[in-house]
Amino acid sequence: MKMPSSSAQDRQVQVWFQRIQNGEIKLPRFQRHQAWDKNRICSLLDTVTKNLPLGVTLLLNVNEEQFVSRYLATAPETSVRVTEHLLDGQQRLTALWRTLHNNYQDATYFLYLPLFDQNKETSQESDESEIWHVSRWVNKNNAKMPLWADIPQNCLSRGLIPMQLFRPGDIASEIDAWVDSALAVSKPKPSAEEFEALLTQWMEQKNQVKTTIRDFRETIAHFNLPYLALPAQTSKDTALQVFINMNTNSKPLSQYDIIRAEIEGVKGVSLDDYQHQLNATHPNIQYYYELPFLILATSALIQNKLPNQKGMWDMSKDEMVNNWDKMTDGLSKMALLLESQGIPDRDRLPTNAVLAVIAALYVYIPETLDQRGKFETLLKKYLWSSFFTNRYENAAATHAYSDFVALKNIIEGKQKKDGVPWDESDVPVLNRELHPLATEDELLRVGWPKRENIRGRAILAIFSKLGAYDFADGAQLTRAQLLSGKRHYHHVFPEALLTEFGIDSWLALNCALITDKTNLNISNKDPLSYLKERYNWTSEDIVNDRLKSHLIPIQELRSGGYDGLTENEKQEKVKQDFKNFIQKRVAYVIKAVELLVEGRDIHASDIINTVENAQSTNMDSTSI
DSSP, X not given: OOOOOOOOBOOBHHHHHHHHHHTOEEEETTSOOOOOOHHHHHHHHHHHHTTOOOOXXXXXXXXXXXXXXXXXXXXXXXXXXXXXXEEEOHHHHXXXXXXXXXXXXXXXXXXXXXXXXXXXXXXXOXXXXXXXXXEOEEOTTSOEESGGGGOHHHHHHEEEEEGGGGSSSSOHHHHHHHHHHHHGGGSOOTTSXXXXXXHHHHXXXXXXXXXXHHHHHHHHHTOBOOEEEEOTTOOHHHXXXXXXXXXXXXXXXXXXXXXXXXXXXXXXXXXXXHHHHHHHHOTTGXXXXXXXXXXXXXXXXXXXXXXXXXXXXXXXXXXXXHTHHHHHHHHHHHHHHHHHTTOOSGGGOSOTHHHHHHHXXXXXXXXXXXXXXXXXXXXXXHHHHHHSSSTTSSSHHHHHHHHHHHHHHHHTTXXXXXXXXOOGGGSGGXXXXXXXXXXXXXXXXXXXXXXXXXXXXXXXXHHHHTTOOOTTTOOOOOHHHHHTTOOEEEESSOHHHHHTXXXXXXXXXXXXXXXXXXXXXXXXXXXXXXXXXXXXXXXXXXXXXXXXXXXXXXXXXXXXXXXXXXXXXXXXXXXXHHHHHHXXXXXXXXXXXXXHTTTOOOOHHHHHHHHHHHHHHHHHHHHO
């Protein structure tokens, strides 16, 4: 039987939510679980809040379920009859459902509105809304950090409104309570001078916040997420084939392709030829990110445009070509700086937002040795501060532009309106009141650095800066080793030993980039015995030097003595040994961070000795 052709049907987000809430929509179990990262989720919500088009989803109408199914993550599990299977669109709908209920454990999502931001940077050009995420973790006192993310007043003063206030449904009382709490501290007291005028102003502000929330709620609720529906009689094989076909993506035309065509049509020069020459002359640049993006983002900043899509469209293409030599020189120096800081490639780079900023700033740094050295120290402060603050977790392009403007003003010796020269306190990422460094509690919970994880990769970058000498052959970490696959992400404290007792081994502080060797049966071995068996080590001094280059606390690694213990005793000892290990290692990392964000060089022995001496002094003073 010939099946009729399909056409997309409209369905608003509020209708999708009603069906998910009722349990009418389920997922075939062959679909993978949610895989989108925080930035992808923010991008989706930005699309929805700006009412931009979104691709169609695919449904299979259901009379009787042909596939074993499951509910969307965190959706209610009801006894209502399933009427639809979601074949394509799980990532979008799950992200919408979870962000609009704000029930992710590792992040809270907000709508950022510059209108309400009391600390808005003057160099921040855009007044458009954005979706932001704030990373969350639980500290040793079992409090969800950062605390301010759950306090309405602190959120609103930052221009942030939590996404759960925009979900469809009757939540007027929840919105009222949040707005009242957010504005309670600013409500004038009857005893205040000009009380009536202040109260009128306060009421206007309150109404403005509520109206803004209402307008965005309307946009989200009525946002059209279209779908194609296969009829209920569609065979299982056909449904699977359609699913596979819809998940095969072709490469779309990029922004660079369009700008390239524009330049070639107007200027008569080949951007491809320019790019190939750049790659041939400075091959190291390509290891940090795609050349087309770096070329466009750096060119935009040189023209004082934001390093995002809008800035790239707006910049002069004539100037872009005229500035080509300056731009390429800046990119080459950027790559050299990153190499000097122990960052070999994009897979070990904590955030790509810094690349164009550094490259564009080199255009303004004088070539004289003293001046270049002085301002390269400033760039190092910027680089490591970007890695160990939350500055680039949201609105990376906008924040990169603000930091670039302030840093450029310092380099050029400019003065502010009051005649005072620009200094480091004017650079948002270097201002510790605005952007404090990551705390011990935060670093202790940072996940595996192989993932796209700013703080995890930043921790690994410290070890790379120190050489990250291989445990077995003593070779220093190099890009060539990484590209050849000779270095692997390795659990310092054995994964099998920790997993045996339900301890999370996938922490950045339990990671080292070293040569991979054949795994042994290590479930009952202490870390140092395990490492000695895996690697053909020489003298103990040489071994210690290699471990120190990864800031591995050697004394805490000499744990063990698990033989002869009961299962409960062994479990408690392993937990305590691992806790001691990562707490000492995080102390080393924090000391390294303190030095790096000051633009100073670091040496493993100095860091370790400083921490050990400080802790010894504290213990002596405590005993007294």
